[in-house]
Amino acid sequence: MTVESAGPDLRYLSNVRPSARQLRWQALEFYGFAHFGVNTVTDREWGTGHEDPATFDPPDVDAAQWVAAMASAGMRGVVLTAKHHDGFCLWPSAHTGHSVAASPWRGGNGDLVAEVSRACADAGLAFGVYLSPWDRTDHRYGTGRAYDDYFVAQLTELLTGYGEVFCVWLDGANGEGPDGRRQLYDWDRYLRVVRALQPDAVVSVCGPDVRWCGNEAGHTRRDEWSVVPHELRDAEGTASRSQQSDDGEFSRKVTSDQEDLGSRTALAGYAGECVWYPAEVNTSVRPGWFHHPAEDDRVRSAAELFDLWRAAVGGNSCFLLNVPPAATGRIAAPDVAALAGLGDLVRRHVEGDRAAEADVTDADGPVDVAGAPVAGRAPWSPAAGRPRLDLRFGSPLAVRSVDLWEDIARGQRIEAFSVALSLDGRVVWRGGAGVVGHLRILDVPDVVADHVEVVLEEFRARPALLGVRVVSA
Known part of the structure; x- marks a missing residue:
């Protein structure tokens, strides 16, 4: 079949192109997620938002060790969960009392965002931030504009105080259920703030730059198109397909209802606009996103991680692999070993080119x-x-x-x-x-x-x- 064949307007589709920020992001190929916070200490996946900041006092936080372990796997960047759904901030935010400033860690003078950003810069890795739009602590959540003002204020702190940010990772989390508080997130406003303060950063998942692959199991489509219908950029639609409860099963669930997004067959009869919206494949080295001691014997092997890397990076996607530090403040030995083994396999693949x-x-x-x-x-x-x-x-x-x-x-x-x-x-x-x-x-x-x-x-x-x-x- 040649370019003259019937079907969608191929001249149009073939000329949809990436932005400069999307090209830079794609070239990274492989980067890490670091989920860490009060959930690490309380051994939970989703915190309640009522945790006492005094519980956060990890004795041996070593951001350089995190970055070194991830770099050993071949990762080129790190995205830190600056604030998860529980609302606890890993930097001393001026807009809440629920942060490291209220904890005994570093004598109340700690700033983990700064430590990870600095460690990334020292190692030559890109630095990104995750800021959960769902906040189970703040009383303004669900009030509309007042909460958006709060969220934007915190987003501004992260994008102006920690150097260059390559990625702002925004999911659409809201797990309070039909009877809980409901905040309609002002995605357009959030995007304007990112574009103004970090114009080179991609906005992932609930943003227009990087598309969530649709699962958290590391599953890659057989053919991953970067040119897809613009409706896939609908942040609320993405949020509706994300994790809605702390059930422990979502991280390995794969659905196949959207396996073909951009082929001629998929676009036959489609009269709308297509956009460049490339995929990110994400999963965790463990069953959970936060470290749990009971999962120390369930860390994915280097061979399994290498299969995921080949399928994702070698399938026109970027690969985001979560590596959660333990409550001590360091990445646990099983994870370090798996990452080093993965790095060896990736290196052998690259160096095996003849x-x-x-x-x-x-x-x-x-x-x-x-x-x-x-x-x-x-x-x-x-x-x-x-x-x-x-x-x-x-x-x-x-x-x-x-x-x-x-x-x-x-x-x-x-x-x-x-x-x-x-x-x-x-x-x-x-x-x-x-x-x-x-x-x-x-x-x-x-x-x-x-x-x-x-x-x-x-x-x-x-x-x-x-x-x-x-x-x-």
């Missing part, structure tokens, strides 16, 4: 597309036909995956590609996948080959590949 050893050609001759994208490299952008790349190696190698990068600054255009592996002129394996986007990792069952053929089978407009990686076992 594409640079191949002679790479298309129908017109040699092509500079081997390996991961590098600054200044022009994309391979064939004009017509059924574009084909040949990577010929001087000796056989055991191929574990073939990875492709699309030049998404031009839009998301590739709909399907195929790969054929040959040895001594005989095809030994065929495979393929759908969309490419920022990065697509196509797993190969350790087939020995000396020739890799990549064919772009379907595309919406003239395709543009930035890189091809051939990973050897």
Whole structure:
């Protein structure tokens, strides 16, 4: 099927493009979540909002250890839960008495947001903040404008006092139920504040920059489109599908009612506007989002985390992995070990690339597309036909995956590609996948080959590949 085929307006779809902030965010690929607060001390997932600040006194908070553990896994940023649903602030907010300033931690002079921000800067990692819109402590919650004023005041503190912020992570949490207080969040106002104070930051989940994948289990769609109907940016719709109760089961629940968001089939008959709204896959290294000692033997293995990383990062998404520090103030040993093991596997995958050893050609001759994208490299952008790349190696190698990068600054255009592996002129394996986007990792069952053929089978407009990686076992 070529770009002239019937269906949605492909010229329009192929020219929907990301903003500069979305491109910077996508390049991060992998970053961490740090859930920490009074819930860590009380061994809960959702606090009541009535916790005594005096209970918060972790004896050995070490933000540098958190950041080092996450960096060891290959993460490039950290998002801190500056305030969770219980309303307890990890910085000395001037707008509430329910914060670290009222606790004995650091003698009442502590500021965990500052400590994590500084640790990220020292390690060269990006820093982001989570600020729960649901506040079970503040009496203004559910009153409308008065609460919005309070929320914006706290958002302003976080976005003006802690350096550059790469992400403001806003969920639509409101778990009080049909008979509880109900606040209609002023999302437009919150967005204006972020844009004014941190114009380079993406607003995730209940914002227009980064789309929640729809589950907290780490599940990735088979084909993840970044160009989707603008209705998916509806913050209230996103909130309605988020966790509504502290039942302990939502973190591993996957539903399949929205598995195809942007294909020609999904968009057939759609007359609305499409937008660039890329996906973030999020999950926790443990069953819970906060640390619970009873879960120390239920930390995901490095191998399982690597599978999640390959599916998410290698499926045109960014991967947000939660690593909750323990009540001591440090990330627990099982989590540290799992992260280090994950980092080793990610490193082996990246360093296993053998594409640079191949002679790479298309129908017109040699092509500079081997390996991961590098600054200044022009994309391979064939004009017509059924574009084909040949990577010929001087000796056989055991191929574990073939990875492709699309030049998404031009839009998301590739709909399907195929790969054929040959040895001594005989095809030994065929495979393929759908969309490419920022990065697509196509797993190969350790087939020995000396020739890799990549064919772009379907595309919406003239395709543009930035890189091809051939990973050897």
